[in-house]
Amino acid sequence: MTSLTAKDKAVVKDFWGRISAKGEDVGRDALSRMVVVYPQTKTYFAHWKDVSPNSPNVRKHGVTVMNGVADAVGKIDDLKGGLLSLSELHAFTLRVDPANFKILSHCILVVMSIMFPNDFTPEVHVAFDKFLASLALALAEKYR
């Protein structure tokens, strides 16, 4: 289901190139949205006193996650290999249920649609959706 064609990779890299300057904003908004739209995701952040969308911890974490996405764009030709240590982190330490990768991916896509309505065409949407799905698969690689 998730093998990226040469065209997918080109579209992803091109779109990312155009929006990467706003990458941190995307991350902050996506994480904030996620804890509001999918409150069950807050269970992973019980160690923070403030898990509201405006919480500095939540927003900072959005930046962390998005930096991971940016890194993955650079490793798009070998996501499994390139994200090995991140996968181990998610598998053995964080143990985030992989269903949540889909949830966060959806929030990232919504934010991209909001911030870049003209650039986030259906063609970009499908390529980026596939990319995030491949990323999620690579992150779940070491789970079992």
Place this chain on the structure above:
Amino acid sequence: MVVWSEQERSIINSIFASLDYDDIGPKALCRCLIVYPWTQRYFGGFGNLYNAEAIQTNPNLAAHGIKVLHGLDRAVKNMDNIKATYAELSVMHSEKLHIDPDNFRLLADCLTIVIAAKMGSAFTPEIQATFQKFLAVVVSALGKQYH
């Protein structure tokens, strides 16, 4: 039983009151067929769906997108009883159209993204949560009569 707050009702009514059906309907349906190409299986008689450009300029698809979007009107008017309101439509989607109910969720996601593009930053997290809750209830109701 789905419970709606006054704020949630107001949000849903406001979104649909200012909705440009002729614009959003086609955009949502076309995006669904492009992003999830297997959904094209239901549109064999619609003409050229060969690539994204063909999909986005197909008049049959555009008309159908408007029709589908207006299908949500009854849910907006009957928010407290969406399940009963859509019982017949659910039977139709199952028995006559044979649509895999998982596809309702895919179209709902595309509609969310198209509305997000239209509303921009006005599509706040709270509004997104309410809109997705509404669509989830609709999707569930449409899948209810499948057996």
